[in-house]
Amino acid sequence: MKLNPHSYQAYMECPKKYYMEYVIKQPRTVPQNDYFTLYGRLVEKFFTMFCNIWRFKTPYLFPEIIKERLEVLWNGIIESSVIDWSVPYAKLTKDDIFAKAWGDICAIMDSQNQNYFLNTKSEVEITVSLKEGDIINGRLDFIHKDPLGTSISIIDGKGTNKLGKNVKMSQLLFYALLYYFHYKVLPAELGFFYYQFNSLHLIPFNLNIINGFRIQLSCDIKRIKADSSYTPTPSPKSCKYCGYNNRCNDYMVMKAKRAKPSKLQELQGDGVIQFGF
Numbered sequence: 001m002k003l004n005p006h007s008y009q010a011y012m013e014c015p016k017k018y019y020m021e022y023v024i025k026q027p028r029t030v031p032q033n034d035y036f037t038l039y040g041r042l043v044e045k046f047f048t049m050f051c052n053i054w055r056f057k058t059p060y061l062f063p064e065i066i067k068e069r070l071e072v073l074w075n076g077i078i079e080s081s082v083i084d085w086s087v088p089y090a091k092l093t094k095d096d097i098f099a100k101a102w103g104d105i106c107a108i109m110d111s112q113n114q115n116y117f118l119n120t121k122s123e124v125e126i127t128v129s130l131k132e133g134d135i136i137n138g139r140l141d142f143i144h145k146d147p148l149g150t151s152i153s154i155i156d157g158k159g160t161n162k163l164g165k166n167v168k169m170s171q172l173l174f175y176a177l178l179y180y181f182h183y184k185v186l187p188a189e190l191g192f193f194y195y196q197f198n199s200l201h202l203i204p205f206n207l208n209i210i211n212g213f214r215i216q217l218s219c220d221i222k223r224i225k226a227d228s229s230y231t232p233t234p235s236p237k238s239c240k241y242c243g244y245n246n247r248c249n250d251y252m253v254m255k256a257k258r259a260k261p262s263k264l265q266e267l268q269g270d271g272v273i274q275f276g277f
């Protein structure tokens with residue numbers, strides 16, 4: 001079996017979600033709207049290009065030229081996305097998002113935090129083969145080496161405007177384990193970089209924590225392989241952003257159980273129990 005931080009997280013949240021997304025690869029049933037991902041993808045695109053290509057160009061690129069190139073990439077992001085601009089939460093226009101992202105990029109590059117993106121590789125894919133043919137892999141946003149080249153930091157970029165929300169420590173521990181298996185060295189730092197706050201948040205870790213995570217992951221891989229029922233574990237947290245929640249009976253039943261009596265009639269509509277999968 002093949003596991004990455006996202007499929008692992010999906011299983012831990014709800015085995016049924018994992019089954020739908022990664023085993024039978026059922027297309028999501030909730031209409032896609034990439035609006036909320038646009039800012040993060042644009043800023044990440046800048047830093048990927050900066051770390052891997054633009055900073056090596058000679059003569060150095062003027063900011064105006066970089067901005068022009070980023071605008072071309074931005075149009076590509078927009079064209080490859082599914083965006084419903086009519087929803088109430090889509091408060092920013094395409095140009096607003098670009099202006100905000102560019103302002104935040106300039107603030108980071110004008111600050112000390114620019115250093116995290118120097119001597120740094122972006123979008124680094126690591127694949128590790130385990131015993132019994134299992135594979136774990138992941139794409140690390142940033143691997144930063146200190147100026148002396150003696151220690152490295154693994155950094156995951158976050159576009160959210162809420163510090164600490166919807167971030168999983170297990171994601172960074174997964175990356176650290178991949179790095180350790182591949183290079184036989186532990187990173188010195190693990191952290192989330194919040195673009196909107198120009199701020200790096202490190203998570204505490206050491207060899208014991210990584211080892212604990214290794215044991216946990218090994219047990220979970222065995223559990224996932226042995227699972228044939230993929231029993232759903234609905235909860236407000238796991239269902240909220242699930243791409244199947246509009247057709248999932250288990251979610252509907254959970255909602256009905258938690259609903260106030262006055263809401264129940266509304267939920268029952270054309271049949272709470274039997275209209276999904």
Ligand code: SF4
Binds near residue numbers: 015016017233251
């Ligand atoms: S909606 Fe909830 S219960 Fe249904 S598959 Fe998604 S996470 Fe699982």
